Amino acid sequence: DAKTTQPPSMDCAEGRAANLPCNHSTISGNEYVYWYRQIHSQGPQYIIHGLKNNETNEMASLIITEDRKSSTLILPHATLRDTAVYYCIVLGGTASKLTFGTGTRLQVTL
């Protein structure tokens, strides 16, 4: 699986957009980018995933660069409940299991 690099922590004001970056420069053509988040000590929760096109759902948007070497998760209007650790994971091809790094700890403040 391709390795990902994320900043260890970020802050965001409530109501503003939270933009969480992820580098995955060794991603291969058949690998997807997944985002999960973990609120406090709960089980991780799926947010969104994509292959090469930008994706949007009710939770977030995912922007993948044209060369696919990096991506950004966007929470358009962050709330205090979005405070969590966000994991960017690359998976595909013959690999078949999610592997978690240390993620980005997002703190949303008033």
Add this chain to the structure above:
Amino acid sequence: DADVTQTPRNRITKTGKRIMLECSQTKGHDRMYWYRQDPGLGLRLIYYSFDVKDINKGEISDGYSVSRQAQAKFSLSLESAIPNQTALYFCATSDPGQDKGYGYTFGSGTRLTVV
């Protein structure tokens, strides 16, 4: 009821004791996983099972064993617990198609303390 149920939620046990953590799911998924999480770290895979007859070691399987009793049940055992197995344990299920990382469902976790 939760889709993935872990029992117990919290457990304190003594060094050397055998302990079993249980996981059951109502998702109907074939794939099940056990992860552990240490403070400040991401989740690490202990064991995984792609169907009832398929059990595989993850990256940190030493000191652990598993049993897949049915499609819906996947148990994790610590044969002789030691303090560095103190951690938060998560069970998960998935039913992937081409998008292999999509739709993992995690339980609420079991907080295990070995004293």
